[in-house]
Amino acid sequence: MSEKTQAEILKEQLFATSDHASYTCDDAEIAQADAFCEDYKKFLDICKTEREAAAYVKALAEKEGYKPFDPKASYKAGDKVYSDIHSKALILCTFGTESLEKGAKIVASHIDSPRLDLKPNPLYEDSELALFKTHYYGGIKKYQWTAIPLALHGVIYRKDGSCVTVSLGEDEGDPQFVVTDLLPHLDKKQANRPLDEAIAGEDLNILVGSRPFGKDKGSEMVKLNIMKLLNEKYGIVEADFLSAELEMVPAFKARDIGFDRSLIGSYGHDDRVCAYPSVMAAFAAAAPKYTSVTVITDKEEVGSDGNTGLHSAFLKHFIADIAATQGLNGRDVLRASECLSADVNAGFDPTYPSVHDKLNAARLNKGIVVTKYTGSRGKSSTNDANAEFMAKIRSLFDGEKVAWQTGELGKVDEGGGGTVAKYVANLGVEVVDVGVPVLSMHAPFEIVAKLDVYMAFKGFKAFLEQ
Ligand code: MN
Ligand code: MN
Numbered sequence: 001m002s003e004k005t006q007a008e009i010l011k012e013q014l015f016a017t018s019d020h021a022s023y024t025c026d027d028a029e030i031a032q033a034d035a036f037c038e039d040y041k042k043f044l045d046i047c048k049t050e051r052e053a054a055a056y057v058k059a060l061a062e063k064e065g066y067k068p069f070d071p072k073a074s075y076k077a078g079d080k081v082y083s084d085i086h087s088k089a090l091i092l093c094t095f096g097t098e099s100l101e102k103g104a105k106i107v108a109s110h111i112d113s114p115r116l117d118l119k120p121n122p123l124y125e126d127s128e129l130a131l132f133k134t135h136y137y138g139g140i141k142k143y144q145w146t147a148i149p150l151a152l153h154g155v156i157y158r159k160d161g162s163c164v165t166v167s168l169g170e171d172e173g174d175p176q177f178v179v180t181d182l183l184p185h186l187d188k189k190q191a192n193r194p195l196d197e198a199i200a201g202e203d204l205n206i207l208v209g210s211r212p213f214g215k216d217k218g219s220e221m222v223k224l225n226i227m228k229l230l231n232e233k234y235g236i237v238e239a240d241f242l243s244a245e246l247e248m249v250p251a252f253k254a255r256d257i258g259f260d261r262s263l264i265g266s267y268g269h270d271d272r273v274c275a276y277p278s279v280m281a282a283f284a285a286a287a288p289k290y291t292s293v294t295v296i297t298d299k300e301e302v303g304s305d306g307n308t309g310l311h312s313a314f315l316k317h318f319i320a321d322i323a324a325t326q327g328l329n330g331r332d333v334l335r336a337s338e339c340l341s342a343d344v345n346a347g348f349d350p351t352y353p354s355v356h357d358k359l360n361a362a363r364l365n366k367g368i369v370v371t372k373y374t375g376s377r378g379k380s381s382t383n384d385a386n387a388e389f390m391a392k393i394r395s396l397f398d399g400e401k402v403a404w405q406t407g408e409l410g411k412v413d414e415g416g417g418g419t420v421a422k423y424v425a426n427l428g429v430e431v432v433d434v435g436v437p438v439l440s441m442h443a444p445f446e447i448v449a450k451l452d453v454y455m456a457f458k459g460f461k462a463f464l465e466q
Helices: 006-014 027-046 050-063 221-234 238-243 269-284 314-324 330-335 387-399 421-425 450-464
Strands: 080-085 089-094 104-110 115-126 129-137 150-157 163-168 206-209 244-250 255-257 263-266 291-297 338-342 368-371 404-406 430-435 446-449
Touching (some): 027 050, 027 263, 027 269, 050 080, 050 150, 050 291, 080 314, 089 269, 104 269, 104 314, 104 450, 115 221, 115 238, 129 244, 150 238, 263 450, 269 291, 269 338, 269 430, 269 446, 269 450, 291 314, 314 330, 338 387, 338 421, 368 387, 368 450, 430 450, 446 450
Parallel strands (some): 104 291, 104 338, 338 430, 368 404
Antiparallel strands (some): 080 089, 089 291, 115 129, 115 244, 129 206, 150 244, 368 430
């Protein structure tokens, strides 16, 4: 072997590097990462909506010994509690050996994903076809949602308060649904419009049937037939759509991508790819020194507003409640707390290099992305993590051999985005964004690398076990 040159030695000492995680993991760890992702894929297929994810995680947590939080109870180290936020968000908490005076370690991710929501009055008939009107949820590229198989998920509350849960289009043999698109032979006008105007929001109508009721002639016979079928299957009438939350989501299953199976393609990696590892990390960190708080929240994709989003007071109030069990003030606990805002970042895509600053872009397989700030137009509307806290997180991840990298969400003024980081930071908590790099973010079929998913688990666990 030839000896290293002085320049090579000096470069190693002075230059920042980040390697493909497969160079830093041994074969056993790579196998562990692949096995972890098998369970993650199951989670993706079962949990396509925030309600489904919250219910699934709650059931898992109950099996792990988590109990509903009781503000009047007293808790000791190792006790596990949860708080259910209107069935769409969840907080898991394990009490630490240290007093809450020393703060909590919070990991916050989101379980809502972009999709097509049914309007309050969705069903209509036009030209003897039955369709649903939708209002898209979150930042979608509308053209990506046409001509793909969709499944219907959600809940319908009837007038008497009884509830029916809907999941149709996932099982083999289930019917599926679709937004139609123009044929290329007749799309000259559409094709000449800018990409974001090619498909209008009001064009995202979903085809749900085409056969009339019986032999009677009359208006709206196809609609009548659909309503009759819905009445038979779910016991609902048209007015019940008003008290429903019905979401059309891609009907694909999570699949390995590539000859080497190193990647996963799925709907809704953003942000289940952080939520799932964070929950697994909370379960694995069973006896933490500091109290651990794992939040999986709703509404991030629409700005975190509403009583199930992190812009509301649910986390602040939960911290105040657990603080009170130790005779402390919530604000003192928050001031001493630290949080990983666990959300995805854009992975560098070699087909579209121009939107990234290569020096500050996250790459697939280089581990979790530590993102100091997000925002847009000159760091507007974001948490910008404090240097002191960045140093601490760097050191923690290096010490625990968590593959990590830095990343910015695209070039300056190229666009931008946000996460829940700022809402948690606004409570006085030290916060930094940490998450998995994704290709085709917000598309119906997003791509992540398996090693990065595992590094998210490893990173969150290291943070909770400090
Ligand atoms: Mn996200
Ligand atoms: Mn998103």
